[in-house]
Amino acid sequence: VHSGLNFGKASKICRQIRNQLVTINPSKSGSRAIHRFTGALNKYIGWQEKQDPASPVRQNGLPFIQGFQFNEQADLSSIMAIRVTTSHPEPGLMEIRFAPFVPGEALQAPYHTDHILLKWIITSTNLANVETGKPAMGEMRIPYVHELFQPPVISIPVLTKPESMMLMVLALQYMVNKKDEIQLLGDVKKLPCGVVWAGRW
Numbered sequence: 650v651h652s653g654l655n656f657g658k659a660s661k662i663c664r665q666i667r668n669q670l671v672t673i674n675p676s677k678s679g680s681r682a683i684h685r686f687t688g689a690l691n692k693y694i695g696w697q698e699k700q701d702p703a704s705p706v707r708q709n710g711l712p713f714i715q716g717f718q719f720n721e722q723a724d725l726s727s728i729m730a731i732r733v734t735t736s737h738p739e740p741g742l743m744e745i746r747f748a749p750f751v752p753g754e755a756l757q758a759p760y761h762t763d764h765i766l767l768k769w770i771i772t773s774t775n776l777a778n779v780e781t782g783k784p785a786m787g788e789m790r791i792p793y794v795h796e797l798f799q800p801p802v803i804s805i806p807v808l809t810k811p812e813s814m815m816l817m818v819l820a821l822q823y824m825v826n827k828k829d830e831i832q833l834l835g836d837v838k839k840l841p842c843g844v845v846w847a848g849r850w
Contacts, residue, residue, distance in 0.1 A: 652695075658779055659690035665781035666772050666816065667719075672786075673768040673820040675840035676720040689713040693814075694776070709735070711847040714816065723841035728819050730755035731767070731800075733846045735817075745803040745817065745846075753795035758823055759839055763831050765791040766822040771805065774814045784815075817846040 663686045667674075676682070692713040718725040732748040752758070756765060767789040774781040785805040791798060807815075820842040823834040834840070 655694045655698075656687070656691050658776075659687050659694055661779050662690050662774055662776075662781060663687040665779075666774065669772050669781060669783045670719065670770060670818055670842070673770060673818070674719050674842050675820065675822075675837050676722060676842070682719060682721055686717060686719070689717055697776070709846070709848045711814065711849065714814075715844055715847040718841065718843040719818070720837065720840060720842045722838045724757065725841050725843045726757075728821060728841045728843055728845060731819065731845065733817060733819075735846060735848065741806055741808055743805050743807040745805070747800035749797050749799045751795060752791050752793050752798050756791075756793075756821065757839070758793055759825060759834060759836070761825045761827065762793045762834075763824050763826045764793055766824060767791055767800075768820045768822065769803075770818050771807075772816045772818070773807070774816075776812045776814055813849065815848055816844050818842065819845045 663683060667683070667686070690713075693711060696712055716725065716729065730750060732750075734746050734748075736744045736746070738744055750756075752765060758765060768786075769788070770786040771784050772781055773784050784807050785803075787803065789800055791800075820840065822840060824831050825834050
């Protein structure tokens, strides 16, 4: 019965998070992706219940969830090249930092790429009452160059409870130059979307 309750909770959270990601997820998540994400959440909930309540709440790199890919047709490795770290410089404030990278080498951009849009969404799920919110979202324009690119630091106010699970989901969109016109690449196989950071605060 308990495992059934956990699966029901995972299914509800899956639906809530997917609804938050509609604007950046390039693929219309089919039943397979939904089933996989529900399974990952179910495993995480089961794992979390076995943790020592006395251990520190703040955790990074949550198992089963970090690295999850919402677009099964794309290769998430081009997103994982964008390494993300988070910190809390003061109560109620979260800082997101990206490691510097060379776009022309780290990102698997197609021919004729003019620039890349990195779209991101933070979701926060209260595991106690199974409610998901979206504290922040945004996008970053990345020039497609073979020089080191230092993304700006993102600071967002975050008021979460200890039982909250937070995800940062990134999606890459390639803007290509076709016939002297900049347009979004429509090939879903080249538009990764996945969890680059998962933690509890």
